[in-house]
Amino acid sequence: MFSIFNLEKKYGDLEVLKDISMYIGEGEVVCIIGPSGSGKSTLLRCLNLLELQTGGKIFYYGKNIDAELDTKKLRREVGMVFQKFNLFPMFTVLKNITYAPMHVNKMKKEDAEKLAMELLTKVGLADKADVYPVKLSGGQQQRVAIARALAMNPKMLLFDEPTSALDPELVGDVLAVMKQLAADGMGMVVVTHEMGFAREVSDRVIFMDKGYIVEEGTPDKIFNNPENPRTQEFLARVL
């Protein structure tokens, strides 16, 4: 789906991403791990053009996302879930989910609401449809955010540290939803500090440090037999 060649991102003199090349296949679950400030989130945000790359090329189904692709079309197909949920506070849970299908995909209201209820059931929050986001716990808000992203029927979802802003006891519910998505075959790129999730769910794990991809491979390889000393050192600290 995504082929990335020599991607670079600089803010002034600060190089955040250096020479990143990687491939993300359809339906693949890729977890990106690494210390804070290693460029994980920036890499993710380059994929849907929330950040503009300063060098290299990103192809989405063979098309350069910078030049050959309509940004809105890309974003409709590649959904995103944020660390801080970013639900729309003035809308109810239901409207948060139906808004984009109705306004972007021109779906009829009844259809959009039916879809939203199905998705809310899937994330276990069907009883919260008419509630405003502020009344929900962080974990519930994040599950609504996942349902909102799914409502656009995306080919792939990007998760930017989806559990980092949650109280520890709420992390499990969100991860359970994400595991279910992976089991259903949804392609996902997940920037995360949840090593258990990365180990259990991903097809491939990428370890980033200081703007480089240091090592990548199957969860078994990365977690059980990391080759690079920096990967070993990082995992020794977090596991």
Add this chain to the structure above:
Amino acid sequence: MNLLSQLHFAKAAELLIPSLLSGFGVVIKATIFGFLLAIVLGMVIAIGRLSQLKPIRGVLYLFLELIRGTPLLVQLVYIYYVVPLLLNLLAGILGFKTDVQIASLTAGIIGIGINYGCYMSEVIRASILSVDKGQTEAALVLGLGKYEALFRIVIPQAFRSIIPSLGNYLVMMVKDTSLLAYVAVNELLLRTQNFASQTFLTIEAYTYLALAYLIISIPLSHLIKYVEYKLKTN
């Protein structure tokens, strides 16, 4: 009491209050239209100043400095007296003979709307900037366009936070309509001035005038406090 026996409040009331009542209509009209103009202009300036195009930002900033650097009264006089003269002069140079005039209330509404629009634009701009960037990003990643994200997601949230300060501007504007007397708008102050100069009931007349403004502005500011409270508790 000696003082009260020398004043003629009852007599003044009989003649002045009906006139002030019809003056209320003018004040309300000027405030409503002036405020609408100010909000629209404030939005346009605020959004324009957030534009990525430097020339647009520059021109708007210059305009803002111009309006904020001159008194409202001077602006009103300029719009009412100078602008028509300038237009006629320009038309004359181009070979047309014109006699453009601006109705005094129209000039007043334009002047007060532009002036308040400029001040309000800063409040609106700050409120747009204060909405979490994540809201825009969440809208964008769902496939919404830049402007749709701004108008449908960000601005509705920004407006909730500025209703109290817009309310304060509204109360200020009601009081500032008294300046329209200087461009011959027959509002409360002009009516009172005329009355006082004809009857010499100066103390009585201006006392009633002050009371007239209080009758509008005190309930209005309490109404705004109530709205603010309602917004906070929701």
